[in-house]
Amino acid sequence: MIPTEDQSADEVGADLVVVTCSVNGESARVSVPPHxxxxxALRNELGLTGTKTCCAEGECGACTVIVDGxxxxxxxxxxxxxxGCDILTVEGLGAGEPGGLCDLQESFLEAGAVQCGFCIPGQVMAAEYLLRTNPDPSVDEIREGMSGNLxxxxxxxxxxxxxxxTARKRATR
Ligand code: FES
Ligand code: FES
Structure with a gap:
């Protein structure tokens, strides 16, 4: 078998693992090599390219998603x-919102926080988790909570x- 663009030669013929989970509220089932x-898998099998690939070694936060909260x-x-996990990616945040953006994503635009934009999906996911766990964070708590995202x-x-x-907007809802 000739490898496709997304397959390394050693993946071809490898036993595949079937994974069933929830992604952005919908059931997903993919067959992937064990490694x-x-x-x-999010990017290549499910086409959710909002999750970015950068360092690929846990240093930059560009690939941040929320798994089981x-x-x-x-x-x-x-x-x-x-x-069996419940996965939320950046594509799921604004799903169903007018314009396709949630309040947090709107705030990034309003604050002028988006420059090249590459890190922003990961930043938004980290910020969403921060605000879910601490709805009224101090500046220091925001800096600490976002410190894994470069x-x-x-x-x-x-x-x-x-x-x-975003915290101010949510406080007045
Ligand atoms: S790509 Fe995952 S932390 Fe950098
Ligand atoms: S906006 Fe360019 S890397 Fe963050």
Missing amino acids: RTLMD ATVNSCLMLAAEAE CRCAGYQRIVAAVEL
Whole structure:
């Protein structure tokens, strides 16, 4: 068998693992090699390319998703480990919202926190988890909560402002 673009030669013919889980509220079932990361399965098997690939070693946060209510660097989790899990990706945040963006994503735009945009899906997922677990964070708590997410454009002040803005919006709902 000739490898496809997304397959390394050693994957071809390898035993596949069938994984059934929930992704953004919908049931998903994929067949993947045992060593396929969740990050690659989301992007390649499910077409959810909002989850970014960057360092692939747990250092940058670009691949952050929420699994069973907690943030995960999806480059460090095997897809096979997601069996039965409830996964939220950036595509699921604004699903059903007018314009397709949730309040947090709107706040990133309003605060001017998006420069090249590459880190933003991971930043948004980390911020969503932070606000779910601490709805009224201090600036220091935001910086601490977002410390695993790097921005090469160094837009950190505006990212913090976007999280503060979202917290204020949610407090008045
Ligand atoms: S790509 Fe996963 S932490 Fe950098
Ligand atoms: S906006 Fe460019 S890396 Fe963060």
